[in-house]
Amino acid sequence: MGSELFELTGKVALITGATQGIGLAIARGLGQAGARVVINARNAEKLERAVATLAREGLTVSGCRFDLVNGAEVRERVAALEQEVGRIDILVNNAGIQRRSPLEQFDEKVWREVLDINLTGLFLVTQQVVQGMIARKSGKIINICSLMCEASRPTVGAYTAAKGGVKQLTKSMAVEWAKHNIQSNGIGPGYILTEMNRPLIDDQKFDAWVRARTPAGRWADPTELVGTAVFLASRASDFVNGQIIYVDGGILAAL
Numbered sequence: 001m002g003s004e005l006f007e008l009t010g011k012v013a014l015i016t017g018a019t020q021g022i023g024l025a026i027a028r029g030l031g032q033a034g035a036r037v038v039i040n041a042r043n044a045e046k047l048e049r050a051v052a053t054l055a056r057e058g059l060t061v062s063g064c065r066f067d068l069v070n071g072a073e074v075r076e077r078v079a080a081l082e083q084e085v086g087r088i089d090i091l092v093n094n095a096g097i098q099r100r101s102p103l104e105q106f107d108e109k110v111w112r113e114v115l116d117i118n119l120t121g122l123f124l125v126t127q128q129v130v131q132g133m134i135a136r137k138s139g140k141i142i143n144i145c146s147l148m149c150e151a152s153r154p155t156v157g158a159y160t161a162a163k164g165g166v167k168q169l170t171k172s173m174a175v176e177w178a179k180h181n182i183q184s185n186g187i188g189p190g191y192i193l194t195e196m197n198r199p200l201i202d203d204q205k206f207d208a209w210v211r212a213r214t215p216a217g218r219w220a221d222p223t224e225l226v227g228t229a230v231f232l233a234s235r236a237s238d239f240v241n242g243q244i245i246y247v248d249g250g251i252l253a254a255l
Contacts, residue, residue, distance in 0.1 A: 017095025
């Protein structure tokens, strides 16, 4: 019975920004749990390469290229995808960017780009996908959050503002859509070994700080988010709603 709770066979999962790092790891994990995975990206070459990689591993996978901040394109591509796959049971909103600058020097255009991709794009994709979930009275929405939902550091003010918005939007989704048997939750990664974090990983001083600050004493691998993602995508989490689960090695628990 235990394994059946986490079974995703017959489900379709759309994962945004899934050509590398956390998104690719979650796509692989959901596919290994039985789901048909559809990975999204803006870059056609990267998307084709990621699809080919997962297909070689024996997973049922396809790609769906669209720019998630273009509302008209989102509506068109998601509608076409639903014609192809029939439904989207699981949505993982993973796409995101990071731009670093002191707040007093933050360029307005860059500020808007960070909020558009991390927050507004997430809203636009979810708003379109949830229409089918509401009609079917079933769905799982997983938003990739951040430690920056709870705290901040210098130079990441735009990202912190966006991820704080994602946390609260996740709660709003749960409040509005729980009556349709839709569960909306978030995963808050700690410090993860990804390309987006490469400037921090390569900074010896910051690397030492992360290891000292994290009770587990290390960075996490993206694969360590997969178990939480499978849990939130499966019927094991059918009464879990509006929660952010932090996979952070204990960092938020420590002073």
